[in-house]
Amino acid sequence: MTKQRPKTDTSAVNVADYIVARLAAEGIDHCFGVAGDYVFPICDAVDNSAKVKWIGCANELNASYAADGYARIRGAAMLATTYGVGELSAMNGVMGAKAERSLVFHVVGMPSYQHQRLHKIAHHTLGDGVFGNFVELSAGAACCHAVINPENCVVEMERIIAEARRNNQPAYIAVPSDYALSPVVSADVKPIVPKSNEAALQKAMAIIAERINKAKSIVAFPAFTISRLGLQKEAQKAIEALGCPFVTTLMEKCVIGESHPQFAGMYAGAVSEPKTRKIIEGADLVLDLGGVNLNDITTAAYSGQLDLSRFVTVGLDDVRIGDQVIANVRLEDILSGLAKLKPSSAPYKGKPQGLAQVNGRPSDKITMAALYPRYAAFLRAGDTVILETGSSSLGVTPTILPDGVRVEAQVLWGSIGWATPAAFGVALADPSRRTILITGEGSHQLTANDVGAMGRFGANVIVFVLNNGGYLIERALEENPDWTYNDVAPWNYAELPKALGCANWYTARVTTVGELDEAMKAARASKTGAYIEIVGGKMDMPPALAFAHGQLQAMYGDTP
Amino acid sequence: MTKQRPKTDTSAVNVADYIVARLAAEGIDHCFGVAGDYVFPICDAVDNSAKVKWIGCANELNASYAADGYARIRGAAMLATTYGVGELSAMNGVMGAKAERSLVFHVVGMPSYQHQRLHKIAHHTLGDGVFGNFVELSAGAACCHAVINPENCVVEMERIIAEARRNNQPAYIAVPSDYALSPVVSADVKPIVPKSNEAALQKAMAIIAERINKAKSIVAFPAFTISRLGLQKEAQKAIEALGCPFVTTLMEKCVIGESHPQFAGMYAGAVSEPKTRKIIEGADLVLDLGGVNLNDITTAAYSGQLDLSRFVTVGLDDVRIGDQVIANVRLEDILSGLAKLKPSSAPYKGKPQGLAQVNGRPSDKITMAALYPRYAAFLRAGDTVILETGSSSLGVTPTILPDGVRVEAQVLWGSIGWATPAAFGVALADPSRRTILITGEGSHQLTANDVGAMGRFGANVIVFVLNNGGYLIERALEENPDWTYNDVAPWNYAELPKALGCANWYTARVTTVGELDEAMKAARASKTGAYIEIVGGKMDMPPALAFAHGQLQAMYGDTP
Structure with missing residues (x-):
């Protein structure tokens, strides 16, 4: 043909x-x-x-x-x-x-x-x-x-x-x-690379510089688009030139290393650390670099008190300051302009939080309190971790992670099942890094059939699946957690890779902290993919999810 | 809440x-x-x-x-x-x-x-x-x-x-x-049941009766919509009153029992039996009951010579005769009208084909020539069989099946993966019948994760999965069958039900005719679901698929 x-x-x-x-x-x-x-x-x-x-x-x-x-x-x-x-x-x-x-x-x-x-x-x-x-x-x-x-x-x-x-x-x-199948008719068209309009860029930079000069307190708020466009280094340079603190939401987890002295913590509305909340909610000027998405998830059910009139929002292709929109200005050019500014004040220096201590004795059943700090201890520079929407993302993101860990999650769209195939794509995109998938059973069941493709194409993902009796995220988002629709089919997860043809993968089913620690070691050492089924408690929630459970009205509107 | x-x-x-x-x-x-x-x-x-x-x-x-x-x-x-x-x-x-x-x-x-x-x-x-x-x-x-x-x-x-x-x-x-969650505001609206406009119905019936009287040869062509609307008995009565032969495409497989004396075979364009082809292509009047879909699949790549000007097409809600469309006429009313007609000629009496003989010795590898007649021998009255698009549907449909077998397939839309969850839905819809799924691995992989739901909800489907090294339907539809995109991940299918929590299901992996026969017996006897992985040859095609392989140009248009 x-x-x-x-x-x-x-x-x-x-x-x-x-x-x-x-x-x-x-x-x-x-x-x-x-x-x-x-x-x-x-x-x-x-x-x-x-x-x-x-x-x-x-x-x-x-x-x-x-x-x-x-x-x-x-x-x-x-x-x-x-x-x-x-x-x-x-x-x-x-x-x-x-x-x-x-x-x-x-x-x-x-x-x-x-x-x-x-x-x-x-x-x-x-x-x-x-x-x-x-x-x-x-x-x-x-x-x-x-x-x-x-x-x-x-x-x-x-x-x-x-x-x-x-x-x-x-x-x-x-x-x-x-x-x-027909021959292409040739045409004289060169690739068109999006670039800023020079006058618009100068105008935008001048206004931003003026706002920076006038502001008594500035905070940078790098957006998820920074990593989508591969501008992590450019954003870091800009923020370092500004010398101001920066804050991220869970959509930008680890976009710049969390040990950076200017890092002032994760903003999540009313569940933020008080210091973080004060820095961003109290700032004269919030420099939104890329278009932070302030949705119900990133703001913990619209909690907190961000004043949008203090924002300068640099979009991918425009700058918004109040009601003024300057179009045809590229984010990368603004970052580059910011990197050349000389800030008046001395750089902000926060006290970077260290990694959380792992806890729990080897014979203990696995609790979320024991699990999430273990992920932080397990992850290392060179890892890319894919977080499934639900307790996985809400459990991991509040935990400080080592520098050099890259995090991907689908926070805004939040389609459960995304993380398993996304991890497959991430693993193929950069085999020089180790890809770690952290998911829960409810989500995993939607798309687990592509664990077979991971095996077939040699994508050596380390998969952690939390087996906790159904959809914990949904139980958490309701007054009655026991609706039957929150239950799922009782899979024997650890048997799945073999059934799907992942020959030689390391697999384990762990119910105690000691077994988990052993399995993590073995998975890290494995040259193939690895798949660990973690048996957890049905209503054992990470703290962010427990908070959401108390904010149902704010998330969904009043019940009539 | x-x-x-x-x-x-x-x-x-x-x-x-x-x-x-x-x-x-x-x-x-x-x-x-x-x-x-x-x-x-x-x-x-x-x-x-x-x-x-x-x-x-x-x-x-x-x-x-x-x-x-x-x-x-x-x-x-x-x-x-x-x-x-x-x-x-x-x-x-x-x-x-x-x-x-x-x-x-x-x-x-x-x-x-x-x-x-x-x-x-x-x-x-x-x-x-x-x-x-x-x-x-x-x-x-x-x-x-x-x-x-x-x-x-x-x-x-x-x-x-x-x-x-x-x-x-x-x-x-x-x-x-x-x-x-708000209270419904009541309104005075009664259910609206679609019904014919009486005058339109009489007009349509009069024209149809006239066409029937004038015609020297009539054939009835019941459509897939007959079974969607549950009008199988009404269609049979109408056809019996007409006394004419009836023909079906593969979309209507078994809509009326295939041992019926008026059944004149399956029409599939140029691959029809010559007798069947002559009856429908030579008829003065083709009574299309429900809107037969003459697509590339049902006509075997637009082969054959149907003259649409000889059709009277009774849609769900209209009747078309040439350029005349009479709207607001219900299919069920036309069927009922036809059942009251008195045909002039003696009823058509064909020679019903018997079931195909099974062949192959117990020690033989499983060929398609051995497999498809075995399905016919396996199926019995009270079974509902779900055929996946691909070699499964093209393999089974040309085979005569026993009366009382119901067949469902998605021939027009043809979305691979459909059959596995569809079988689940069919099984829950009528537990008094046994549901049989016949699928191939390429299709099954898309949606196999709901085998777990079958187990969870006690849907005791008998699943046959053909493991034949990838997408046979695609290899058949190309000049070069060996493109890598026709390969799939090498699953161990027979291990899947257990991994997905189908406790106590009967499972088997069969490579010889004897093993297949044994597994069929055991599956039929099982009180739970059953899952049989059939290992077949990579390029072993049922005849209809081999025909399609020779008709690529007609199906897709000329290559430029």
């Missing part, structure tokens, strides 16, 4: 090969997806590509999560699915990438233009001869989209890539299967 | 309880779904209901497939998911129900009206204070939708139910979480 063609001469390259090569030039080495007939030409182009490797996932939702994880590390990812059935299955995962600013190129194979033109009744359609039913739906999960043909391919790809880069959000690229 | 309230007086019932009770009145006893905070009020109402049981699935896509399976047996199903993350994950499954005319009521819990009104930044949103982002997307997978408030609840539910019944397609019902 496809043949190997040279890639240097655009005119001899088919559309599918061109798309794959163009995305590869964005730094993408892997394509996550599930094959299907309409997308075969794209799959073939990937299999033919010397650069991009096909990573087959168990299903499309998992593939989209894996792509999201990969994009967070590499800046961009490729996801390939088939028309209708495939693309719609991926929709939640791609929408999550949109919400959380992760750049996934979602390439979808459509029925051939010929069959579209003839209104053929085809499989993977509503049986109505209509082929526009799903493009608009899938496009809703992206910041831009295109339906590709041989003539528009080159220019549409540049437009799409530029727009996706500008917003750092998904792009949807639909390719009819016959067009995919 | 919610309290038990009496359900007799509408004014004292809250919106969530009302919705659950109203759907229960449609014959629904189970609610499939995944809980989440915005949908808690609906989940609570289900848990509080004496009639409807909560069926927690591993994820929302699986839940939507299970609901589809349930609706096919029971006429309607309930699916509950949470805002954004949940509903979008279910989208492919609900869209499949739309394509295949299966009535799933998709109830989604939204953030509270209070928070919507205040544009709160909330989890499971894009972080933009906008709450209309997903309603339009999810509504795209339904034939009608409503956003419920206490005042519109009664009338909207009647409108939605009537419209969904009219089309036998999904309805989307979104409920803000605070409204869900």
